[in-house]
Amino acid sequence: MTKILMVCLGNICRSPLAEGILKSKLPNSKFKIDSAGTGNYHIGDLPDQRSIKVAKKYGLDITDQRGRQFSVNDFDDYDLIYVMDESNFENVIKLARNAHDIAKVDYILNEIYPNQNHSVPDPYTGGIQGFENTYKMLDEACEQIANKLLYNS
Ligand code: 4NP
Numbered sequence: 001m002t003k004i005l006m007v008c009l010g011n012i013c014r015s016p017l018a019e020g021i022l023k024s025k026l027p028n029s030k031f032k033i034d035s036a037g038t039g040n041y042h043i044g045d046l047p048d049q050r051s052i053k054v055a056k057k058y059g060l061d062i063t064d065q066r067g068r069q070f071s072v073n074d075f076d077d078y079d080l081i082y083v084m085d086e087s088n089f090e091n092v093i094k095l096a097r098n099a100h101d102i103a104k105v106d107y108i109l110n111e112i113y114p115n116q117n118h119s120v121p122d123p124y125t126g127g128i129q130g131f132e133n134t135y136k137m138l139d140e141a142c143e144q145i146a147n148k149l150l151y152n153s
Pocket residue numbers: 008009010011012013014015037041122123124
């Protein structure tokens with residue numbers, strides 16, 4: 001079982017989409033996929049209605065997800081930890097205990113733009129178009145992750 005965690009700030013906009021998209025591309029018998037936020041603002045909350053709407057447009061139901069906060073235990077529970085932006089990266093790395101923990105963490109867009117540390121911009125304060133853009137970026141990155149995990153390992 002390969003275990004993958006998607007991380008953003010609130011765990012209501014970007015990482016729930018990343019979780020839903022990657023789940024749709026990998027068999028759940030072999031991959032555990034979850035998401036979390038570095039912040040504690042939305043613990044127990046549904047994903048943002050705009051994320052729910054965009055996911056639904058592409059055939060994904062993410063309404064089973066609830067917000068939770070990233071914790072140090074996630075370094076033990078997951079093999080790969082994908083962050084959306086630089087602030088998520090710094091907040092996750094702050095909790096790392098050793099080089100093994102740090103090695104699990106990467107920017108999700110490095111899967112398509114290696115070593116460039118590009119961010120998936122936070123769409124929270126904008127309109128629905130930002131959520132569309134987020135979906136497209138994450139779909140491309142997750143396609144790459146799924147191909148890598150299924151065929152190159
Ligand atoms: P996310 O977006 O990190 O993609 O879930 C945000 C959602 C909520 C907040 C910030 C970012 N917030 O400050 O409440």
